Amino acid sequence: AISQFNKVILINNSTAMAYNALGAVYYMLLNFEQANIAWSKSLAIKPTALTFSNLGTVLFFMQRFENSAEMYLQGAELSPLDPTVWGNLGDAFKYSENSTQKAKVAYKKGLDLAKKNAVINDKDPSLQAQISRYYSELTQCDQAKKHQKIVLNNNVHDPYIYYDLA
Numbered sequence: 001a002i003s004q005f006n007k008v009i010l011i012n013n014s015t016a017m018a019y020n021a022l023g024a025v026y027y028m029l030l031n032f033e034q035a036n037i038a039w040s041k042s043l044a045i046k047p048t049a050l051t052f053s054n055l056g057t058v059l060f061f062m063q064r065f066e067n068s069a070e071m072y073l074q075g076a077e078l079s080p081l082d083p084t085v086w087g088n089l090g091d092a093f094k095y096s097e098n099s100t101q102k103a104k105v106a107y108k109k110g111l112d113l114a115k116k117n118a119v120i121n122d123k124d125p126s127l128q129a130q131i132s133r134y135y136s137e138l139t140q141c142d143q144a145k146k147h148q149k150i151v152l153n154n155n156v157h158d159p160y161i162y163y164d165l166a
Helices: 004-010 018-028 034-045 048-062 065-078 085-094 098-122 127-135 139-150 160-166
Strands: none
Touching: 004 018, 018 034, 034 048, 048 065, 048 085, 065 085, 085 098, 085 127, 085 139, 098 127, 127 139, 127 160, 139 160
16 A cells, blocks of 8 residues: 555645555554654645644654644644544643643543533443543543443444543
């Protein structure tokens, strides 16, 4: 896939989509430095919330937490109603220096948005797992356990959901 995306880039080096897809391939191969480069090029061409989030994630795994938080902040500006972006921002702040309070604010925003989404479908295990995680991050353990039980009673097999419950 890398060679195909590089061919597309050779034909048209101003296609953000090709750089974004190339970043995803490098990320899946755990080549975070190359993913960082590809997603940075994609953002330079066309900034999107998804690409900011992707870059925030790869920077997080590179332990560049302040840079990660900046990417998530920019993603949140473009997609302010996405609870995942706010939770990811909370994670980046959690590991950044002197940002504990900022992390709590981000987790609270993610929680509020996830709860609003759950009004539409309160049985959605992904949303319930998110809600559980954000309550846990805010040290509201009883609420976290309540939502965790909802998820576990649904016989879910999605690993991302278990990540939120961990």
